[in-house]
Amino acid sequence: MSAINYRKDHIARSTACNRRPGYVMNATTITxxxxGNVASSAANERAWLTNPTNARQASFHIVVDEREAIECLPLTENAWHSGDGSAVKSGNRTSIGVEICESGNYAKTLDNAAALVASMLKERGWGVDRLRRHYDxxxxxxxxxMYDGGKWTGxxxxxxxxxxxLKAYADTNKQEAVDVIVNKANVVFNGSKTKDGVLIDGAVYVPLREMSEKFGAVIAWDNVTKTATIIKEGV
Incomplete structure (x- = not known):
């Protein structure tokens, strides 16, 4: 999965129209x-937040275009993006606002946004059920x-x-886990190499039957209780 150029450029707390009020936020969703601007880039949208001609009390956390994603407010503070007031359980106070630009290569922008959001969900242990529309x-x-005349197919x-x-992230992690399991370790008995052992978390695991026979023991296997018993005569 290709990486996205992600940078932080937070607006100041003193920004006009109370756009960064600084309420502490423990987000539960991503909106x-x-x-709404077909000609604006992520950098343009970030600049709009501090443009002196901008008189709106509106803000957002992240904006994404075909080239980059810019974090404009800390994700642990609220922004005014949901249009549902300032109550403690409002979207404005509980949700991370992600703006998707409409300019340029929109398909690429959507792909960037999806990759970014998937990484955010993965980081938090969330699924797509945590996603919201402004509409919600x-x-x-x-x-x-994404409206499509009310069908919301987009x-x-x-x-x-x-x-x-998100599934691709999970599959990558699974493959990495498998790679750890198959790390091999050389096992030598009285100067002679035996079969390869397996190294897991710093411990070497070896074939039980082969190693037991090296020590003059035999293995008894109980398939009902799934128990391996090592038997050595004279012990």
């Missing part, structure tokens, strides 16, 4: 938006490019794309 909080038709497709990338 997806479209920027306040009824605004946003993300608008939203369904986006969640499926995130799910695919």
């Amino acid at each position: 997806i938006h479209n920027t 909080w306040s009824g605004k038709v946003c993300p608008r490019l 939203w369904t497709a986006f969640k499926a794309l995130v799910e695919t990338k």
